[in-house]
Amino acid sequence: MTPGLDPALDAEMLCYCTTLTFGELRAACAAGAWPPANKERTGKLCTGCQGDLQYCLRALGVRGPA
Amino acid sequence: MSSDLGALMSATFHEAGHAHLVELVHQKDRAARRQLASVRLFAYDQDGCPRLDQTLDPGQEILDVAALLDEPARRHGRLLVVFDARYDPRIFPYRPHHYGYLHRQDSAVPPLYYAVNATLGGVPDRIGAVALNNFETYLFLDRPMTGHHAVAVGNLSRFAPADAEVVSYYEGVRHVETVRLAPKAHTEVKLEPERDGHRLRRVELKALFRMASYVVGRRAGGELVLFDHLFTYFK
Numbered sequence: 001m002t003p004g005l006d007p008a009l010d011a012e013m014l015c016y017c018t019t020l021t022f023g024e025l026r027a028a029c030a031a032g033a034w035p036p037a038n039k040e041r042t043g044k045l046c047t048g049c050q051g052d053l054q055y056c057l058r059a060l061g062v063r064g065p066a
Numbered sequence: 067m068s069s070d071l072g073a074l075m076s077a078t079f080h081e082a083g084h085a086h087l088v089e090l091v092h093q094k095d096r097a098a099r100r101q102l103a104s105v106r107l108f109a110y111d112q113d114g115c116p117r118l119d120q121t122l123d124p125g126q127e128i129l130d131v132a133a134l135l136d137e138p139a140r141r142h143g144r145l146l147v148v149f150d151a152r153y154d155p156r157i158f159p160y161r162p163h164h165y166g167y168l169h170r171q172d173s174a175v176p177p178l179y180y181a182v183n184a185t186l187g188g189v190p191d192r193i194g195a196v197a198l199n200n201f202e203t204y205l206f207l208d209r210p211m212t213g214h215h216a217v218a219v220g221n222l223s224r225f226a227p228a229d230a231e232v233v234s235y236y237e238g239v240r241h242v243e244t245v246r247l248a249p250k251a252h253t254e255v256k257l258e259p260e261r262d263g264h265r266l267r268r269v270e271l272k273a274l275f276r277m278a279s280y281v282v283g284r285r286a287g288g289e290l291v292l293f294d295h296l297f298t299y300f301k
Binding site: 009013015016017019041043045046047048049050051052054055056 | 072073074075150185186188190224225226227228275
């Protein structure tokens with residue numbers, strides 16, 4: 001379990017444009033495979049999830065873009 | 067985990083004392099009624115505290131927002147109302163947009179019909195929305211303003227606070243006000259109708275990520291005469 005990111009969120013939507021869930025983000029980060037195929041534009045379209053994406057990447061130990 | 071369903075999070079604001087109806091989907095074809103796969107409604111007070119979480123029947127065409135939210139809005143003030151929808155992209159190749167009807171009870175002012183602000187999702191790449199949509203603009207009509215204007219802005223994030231910059235333009239004079247919003251918190255930033263003898267011409271909203279936002283106009287007595295989302299273009 002990753003501190004700072006509740007697994008109860010796994011089924012919830014993070015990016016509404018690419019339909020990436022918190023669980024998919026967690027799995028991709030754990031596998032060292034962020035971003036997964038077809039999810040490369042996560043956070044870059046409507047931008048609404050960008051703040052949460054950066055928060056989660058930090059919580060999962062992955063550096064986001066500068 | 068994710069599915070083949072598309073997702074849209076749209077948002078509006080509700081204050082007690084207004085008739086407020088919202089279509090869950092704007093129907094375009096009488097012969098082929100379309101509906102979302104699912105939709106949930108959330109409502110938050112100005113500090114971002116949840117005041118309602120309700121699963122809606124996606125077959126319901128018109129939602130009476132006032133019937134659901136007048137009571138919590140009386141207790142907690144203006145509410146940020148969030149529609150969290152899933153839909154089949156084959157049914158809605160375009161974003162499943164929807165509209166609202168707003169009218170203060172016992173008011174002689176005409177009702178307002180507005181597009182509900184599509185804040186997250188709705189596949190902006192597929193619908194050709196290529197402009198940055200966390201920078202938004204509203205142009206005011208070229209006539210003297212009466213009453214009070216404001217930008218209502220809400221942060222739909224789950225974790226991230228946001229600094230929202232409201233920039234108003236008075237001919238060549240620029241005025242900036244920045245508000246920090248916790249997740250799901252919301253506020254109204256008042257706009258002066260004039261500064262230094264110049265009339266308000268334009269307002270912009272800038273943030274790191276897209277916010278739920280509307281331009282709001284009220285008469286001196288508080289009656290709504292404008293409730294419109296901003297636009298992602300610059301003139």
